[in-house]
Amino acid sequence: MLKIEKLNKSYGSSRALTDLDLYVPKGIIFGLLGPNGAGKTTLIRIINQIIEGDSGEILIDGSPLSSDHISQIGYLPEERGLYKKMKVWDQMIYFARLKGLSQQEAKSRINHWLQKLEMSSWKDKKIEDLSKGMAQKVQFISTIVHNPALLILDEPFSGFDPLNAEIIKDEILGLKAQGTTVILSTHRMESVELLCDRVAMIHKSRKILDGTIKDVKSSFRPEVFTVTLENLTQEIPQEWIAKMSDNSCHFSLPLNGKTPNELLSGLMQYGQVKQFEEVIPSMEEIFIHQIKSANYE
Amino acid sequence: MNKIWLVIQREFLSRVKKKSFLLATLLTPLIFPAIMGIFVWIATEEKEAQSLRIIEVVDENKLFFLESSEQYAFSFSGNDLETSKEMVQNGDRYGFLYIPKFDLKEPTGIVYYGEENPSMNLISYLENNLKKKIEEQRLFESGIDPKIINEVRTKVSIKSITVDEQGAETVSDATVNYALGFTSGILIYIFIFVYGNQIMQGVIEEKSSRIVEILVSSLKPFQLMMGKIIGIGAVGLTQFLIWVVLIGTLSSVVIGILGMQMPQQQAIEMASPEIAESMPPGSDMAQIFQVISGIDFIGLTLSFIFYFLGGYLLYGALFAAIGSAVDSPSDAQQFMLPVTIPLIVAYMGLFVFVLNDPNGNASFWLSIIPLTSPIAMMGRVSYGVPWTDMVLSMGLLIGGFFFTTWMAGKIYRIGILMHGTKPxxxxLWKWIKTSQ
Structure with a gap:
């Protein structure tokens, strides 16, 4: 769907993107991660043709990014806004028509979405009379109303209560099921784990991580296993700092060059192995670990 | 192109639908005829009250017989000074004119007593009347027959005619041209300021509410900027046309009603007794009508529309650029100077140079330089401008418009995405130089 090669962008002397390569396959949810100021917004703006890169190539479905693609992209910026004095309906029509829909088409699609999200009664209200959550929903519909093939969402859940966040999450998954490719930029790692198929992490203008969630997680395994033993037959070594309760004992063990099987058979002599499980890092841990180690270099 | 049209539509409709637009559009034209009506009404009322005014005259020379007018009657009861003063105090007389005995060569000591401060009109009316009487008396004493004096009295009025290269003649009157140049220049000045500010406010609104990021992901910043400028210009033009129609209709109604109560001749008389005295009835108005009919109104209207729009577009782009560079209207002040100064120079230049000497050097340059020409040229157009000047000025204005729009577009494109930094x-210069 989207392929970026050797993209560079700098503002004066500060670099925003350095030799960035990125591949987003069709029909997946792609997590774009990175701390503030890493260059995510610059990348998103370049894909949206708000600004231009200094060098590099961007291809959408194999053809270079051009103004023809504007109607195929939906963009929800992190800092979003609506005309306060405008009515919900007029506003949605305006945004939909700017994306190239005809008056007729815009009307029927907006009606469809308003009904789907139970917002039809707000049609004639002004944005300034809506709650923040309601306005966010209006904004969300405006972003997807033209059925974009590529949807770029920057912190889509901010401003929503848990209930509405759930509704939006379901809509995003629904769009994915219809074949929409989604780029999701967020700091909420739990939604990354829940929604994303692939992730890329950008730090200090460079990509420092890229892959499927599964691959990323497995490559960051600390090679540590958690163990629960019952009915101890033997004292466990002092260095396995353990948590004792009644007659069971819970602790974690590094592999230290052994295979998991060797480790397990070694454990058996101490008692009954109740649980033996590899520690899988959360995306949050990987994120923090990556940024910290990148900062040391 | 289609997207610019959408922006124009939104900018236009969102403003025209506002209640404040409706109120301003309908009330402003009412205010003009209302003020006019009040003035005419006050004048008419005053005149009615004045017609009863009797002025007592004590003339120790026994020479001056002042003729009564519609406003003032003169009574020669032969009372002495003290009694006459009392009559004023009692309210029996409006005023009292004391003419002491004097040498006709040096008439001094004439005093007017009144309960209230006399108007300029009354004093000059009395002075003119006495002057005429003294002059007649002295001519008579030097042996000239009053009949001859009356015969000799002549009235002169100059009719000015301009001849163009083809030899066609038009009656002209500087006053009419002055008024036309003055009005159209001021209108353009106000229009640029009021609607230029609206552009700026609109850009700041979109920028500070962050709508702009969504908008520029759908269309080019330049399209957005142009759409806004044209849309707001259309609002202004609509409002202006409604005003012209409403003011025209209402004014003619008001003048029609009040005009029946006060003929033109009296209005002139009231304004200045001197002019009234020297003008045969109707000639003044007749000439003005002749002048008005001689003015090339089509040309004037066309150039007004051209400079009206040209000036607005030229400055509109600058206002948009300022709005894009700042986060709030209060920050905009620091960049307003380069826009305000040329406008004020043009405005002052219109009065100091252009209207007084439309073909002078200063007037020429003011009407050629694009930043001042929309206002200054209107001052010249009503007097007639050589077509070479006109072509030069219009060409430069179009060029200037392209230049400011190009420059503003560069600032705008970067400015709308910048937050939190005061440029x-x-x-700004760096933004202009940035390519792409």
């Missing part, structure tokens, strides 16, 4: 002129 300086140096930063």
């Amino acid at each position: 300086s002129y140096k930063t």
Whole structure:
């Protein structure tokens, strides 16, 4: 769907993107991660043709990014806004028509979405009379109303209560099921784990991580296993700092060059192995670990 | 193109649908005829009250017989000074004119007593009347027959005619041209300021509410800027046309009603007794009508529309650029100077140079330079401008418009995405130089 090669962008002397390569396959949810100021917004703006890169190539479905693609992209910026004095309906029509829909088409699609999200009664209200959550929903519909093939969402859940966040999450998954490719930029790692198929992490203008969630997680395994033993037959070594309760004992063990099987058979002599499980890092841990180690270099 | 049209539509409709637009559009034209009506009404009322005014005259020379007018009657009861003063105090007389005995060569000591401060009109009316009487008396004493004096009295009025290269003649009157140049120049000045500010406010609104990021992901910043400028210009033009129609209709109604109560001749008389005295009835108005009919109204209207729009577009782009560079209207002040100064120079120049000497050097340059020409040229157009000047001025204005729009577009494109930093002129210059 989207392929970026050797993209560079700098503002004066500060670099925003350095030799960035990125591949987003069709029909997946792609997590774009990175701390503030890493260059995510610059990348998103370049894909949206708000600004231009200094060098590099961007291809959408194999053809270079051009103004023809504007109607195929939906963009929800992190800092979003609506005309306060405008009515919900007029506003949605305006945004939909700017994306190239005809008056007729815009009307029927907006009606469809308003009904789907139970917002039809707000049609004639002004944005300034809506709650923040309601306005966010209006904004969300405006972003997807033209059925974009590529949807770029920057912190889509901010401003929503848990209930509405759930509704939006379901809509995003629904769009994915219809074949929409989604780029999701967020700091909420739990939604990354829940929604994303692939992730890329950008730090200090460079990509420092890229892959499927599964691959990323497995490559960051600390090679540590958690163990629960019952009915101890033997004292466990002092260095396995353990948590004792009644007659069971819970602790974690590094592999230290052994295979998991060797480790397990070694454990058996101490008692009954109740649980033996590899520690899988959360995306949050990987994120923090990556940024910290990148900062040391 | 289609997207610019959408922006124009939104900008236009969102403003025209507002209640404040409706109120301003309908009330402003009512205010003009209302003020006019009040003035005419006050004048008419005053005149009615004045017609009863009797002025007692004590003339120790026994020479002056003042003729009564519609406003003032003169009574020669032969009372002495004290009694006459009392009559004023009692309210029996409006005023009292004391003419002591004097040498006709040096008439001094004439005093007017009144309960209230006399108007300029009354004093000059009395002075003119006495002057005429003294002059007649002295001519008579030097042996000239009053009949001859009356015969000799002549009236002169100059009719000015301009001849163009083809030899066609038009009656002209500087007053009419002055008024036309003055009005159209001021209108353009106000229009640029009021609607230029609206552009700026609109850009700041979109920028500070962050709508702009969504908008520019759908269309080019330049399209957005142009759509806004044209849309707001259309609002202004609509409002202006409604005003012209409403003011025209209402004014003619008001003048029609009040005009029946006060003929033109009296209005002139009231304004200045001197002019009234020297003008045969109707000639003044007749000439003005002749002048008005001689003015090339189509040409005037066309150039007004051209400079009206040209000036607005030229400055509109600058206002948009300022709005894009700042986060709030209060920050905009620092960049307003380069826009305000040429406008004020044009405005002052219109009065100091252009209207007084439309073909002078200063007037020429003011009407050629694009930043001042929309206002200054209107001052010249009503007097007639050589077509070479006109072509030069219009060409430069179009060029100037392209230049400011190009420059503003560069600032705008970067400015709308910048938040939290207060740019300086140096930063703006950097933005202009940035390619792409």
